[in-house]
Amino acid sequence: MRQPVVETYEQLNIWRTSYIQQVKYDHTKLNDFHDQLIKRTVKLAIERITSEWGPPPTHFAFFMMGSAARFEQAIWSDQDHGLVFESEHNQENEYFLKLGNEISSGLERVGYVKCDGFVMASNKRWCKPFSSWELQLQDWMDEESFETLRHLLTFFDSRVFIGEPRLLENLKEVIFAELKKNPALIQRFYDNVERRKKAIGIFGQLLLESYGPHSNVIHLKNTVLFPYVNSLRLLALQEKIKSPQTLARFEELPESLNEVKQLKETFQKLLQFRLRFQGNEKSYETIHLLKVHMLSPSDKEELKGYIKDGARLYKLTKRHIDKGCGMK
Incomplete structure (x- = not known):
């Protein structure tokens, strides 16, 4: 360049x-x-x-x-x-x-x-x-x-x-x-980030939101990316990993967290997935609002997969944090 x-x-x-x-x-x-x-x-x-x-x-x-x-x-x-x-x-x-x-x-x-x-x-x-x-x-x-x-x-x-x-x-x-x-402080960190809205309904449908003048959208950053970002930040804190990059944090986790490490490829695909729908956005205010009408049926299924894996990652993270704090 x-x-x-x-x-x-x-x-x-x-x-x-x-x-x-x-x-x-x-x-x-x-x-x-x-x-x-x-x-x-x-x-x-x-x-x-x-x-x-x-x-x-x-x-x-x-x-x-x-x-x-x-x-x-x-x-x-x-x-x-x-x-x-x-x-x-x-x-x-x-x-x-x-x-x-x-x-x-x-x-x-x-x-x-x-x-x-x-x-x-x-x-x-x-x-x-x-x-x-x-x-x-x-x-x-x-x-x-x-x-x-x-x-x-x-x-x-x-x-x-x-x-x-x-x-x-x-x-x-x-x-x-x-x-x-x-070490129990990590529990407080988890409580700080765990609050999140459900993104998939009981019938498997995407739960849409409105942000100001924008309706029928999903806030891609808060709803889809952050479960991965927040989980790897918490695990980095517990494992004393200084790198701020989520992908690097996946790499530096110990082998005992292999089930978490396997989700690195999913997160890589998610980072690339979001760019497909952001290229024509004109401002920061709308960059993270994913307009669901832009998605094909296969896009929607792919998005649901990322959401479900993010929720599973939160559970794996909580299990590891509890174990580290002497809880079952």
Whole structure:
């Protein structure tokens, strides 16, 4: 893939608009492109802040979370990212918040919608020195509320795009250390993600929903993808697997979880399946809404298979978690 000579976010946006049409139906090529585009945008943001405020004053890591970290983006995606840096002087805090703001603005101009929950490096909650991140993670786990555990699970799906990977890796060790002391915490994680709507009725029919002006749709991400994503995240936490990518997590599971590992191919097919119906979507707001009238009878049966395997994966995950916590 040839990268353009880029000077502005607008030029990156033009590159995105033209090139993404060539890769929108290929999961690996599409996500490789997102990786390159995000990295180039962040480098441009760093260059802009450096020109005005000088170079970064200390070692840092810019990391993505969510689908970008998991290598699971569709053609449209929102922003989930953070910054961790080594020092904690006020001057450095100010510098990296400025950088976080520039990155958030730049990514938006390139084509990535800002996170409506403000999970971005422009937010102090997601832009901290290393020692403050340690305290933040520990506080989230000590509180054990739905919101704080949701923040922690969001953080755990993270990957460094620019900077020092060790900073993020060491923060994940904080989570593993707490789970070693308090293995029952994994049960709270499971409770946090297990809530989900039924997608198949008692007669084997797909249960459709309405989202705003859109009716007779299935939210593909929440209903179909997330049972796989959530299950492998929980198993990664229990097995101390640092990789955020669901496919890599399948690979790194121990052989004792072979029944789970066998579902890796199913998830790979699901990632490719969804792209078949998303290529012509014009915005992030509709990218995950699968219009059922677009599906052939065989497509519907394939979709039901993914839903059923996702439900089975949840059960297998729960069984392994219970076993790890000394429950039958």
